[in-house]
Amino acid sequence: MPRRARRPGESRVLRSRRCRAGGGLGSPPDILASLGERNVVVASPIGGQEFIFGRGNDQISPAVIRRSEVEVTASKQKHDDIGVLRVDTGDPDLDEELRGWQRVRVGKFERRLLKVV
Secondary structure (H helix, E strand, O other): OOOOOOOOOOOOOOOOOOOOHHHOOOOHHHHHHOOOOOOEEEEOOOOOOOEEEOOOOOOOOHHHHHOOEEEEEOOHHHHHHHOEEEEOOOOHHHHHHHOEEEEEEOOOOOEEEEEEO
16 A cells, blocks of 8 residues: 655654653653653643642653643633643743743643743
């Protein structure tokens, strides 16, 4: 069977590794060592705290965040309840880079904006 040509902007996943930072499946050095060329960190604000980095997910180190695309996800209810997102990575320069407007996935096809302060 002939290969289908890739559409513009479409990439092929050659190898995939998943690390769940909160699931005990890797220490910060293990996670950093497992990163490939394209990495995505999916983060969600914890409870009613508004924090997507820091305050409970210290295994996602600043080095991992810098080498990854950040995708934030939250329920519509949580999005409406929190109002803003916060970061406390332990690296003031990275915290400043992350500040600004962030798209938040609130459904399969829906995204909303929240400000990272």
